[in-house]
Amino acid sequence: MVATIDSATGGTNTVAVSSSSGSLTATARQQQTSSRSAEKSEPPKFRPFLPNDPGYITVEPDGRDDVSFRDRLRQAIEAVASAFASGEGVTAIVDRVFGEISKTLDEAEAKGEEVAVQLRIASLDVSVADGAGGSTFASIRQFALEVGVARNGKVAAEDTRVLATDGSSLGLSQQQIRTGLTSGNYARVDTGSSDGKLSDAARERLAAARSGLERVKAVQDALAAFRLGNEVPLRDLFDGKGSGSSEKSGSLGQVFPGIGALSFR
Structure with missing residues (x-):
């Protein structure tokens, strides 16, 4: 040209x-x-550590001897856990969270790295699909506890734990954590495995749902019997002998918390 x-x-x-x-x-x-x-x-592998970020509770070493860094960290976790539990339940959550991040903290401190911890309440969207690539037929949004260990000015996905409100792991992959690392909005899809079986997380939720349905059915059956003049099933529920299946489903106070102060006469 x-x-x-x-x-x-x-x-x-x-x-x-x-x-x-x-x-x-x-x-x-x-x-x-x-x-x-x-x-x-491509989702980021880390986010910058900003000590004054209002979206987080930040705990840093301050060199004081009266209250150690880990003591103050426990207090911060307790403050968050108190929104979801009380008494011994809070202590159990704190112990679980420490169990999740202690290895990372130990490694960072052993290397002499500048370390801090940031906590916040995040969210997790769980979708249930009919097999890999299948359509979603159910979804639920739940609170999650995000705990990130900052090392040398950044919080990496591999140093971040996304936990249930009871402190247990939600089983998110590194890719899933990276996707929500900056926004605090995480997502997971539960499907059956390649052999047609449910994932562990989905199986646990299904078992909990079935257990709850069995307890509700036991109450309904006991009330129906009571209306017909048979008070034994309802009495058994109050006494902790009721069963909606081959396994004991617990007392009526466990089915409906708070009702345990009542007595059946």
């Missing part, structure tokens, strides 16, 4: 441009744009 350019002096300059090189340049630009788009869509 030949281009003609009129100069300021009235002359004419002729410049030859290779059409193939122009094509290569356009292709290179397209590849660079695609590469940048892919980088933008």
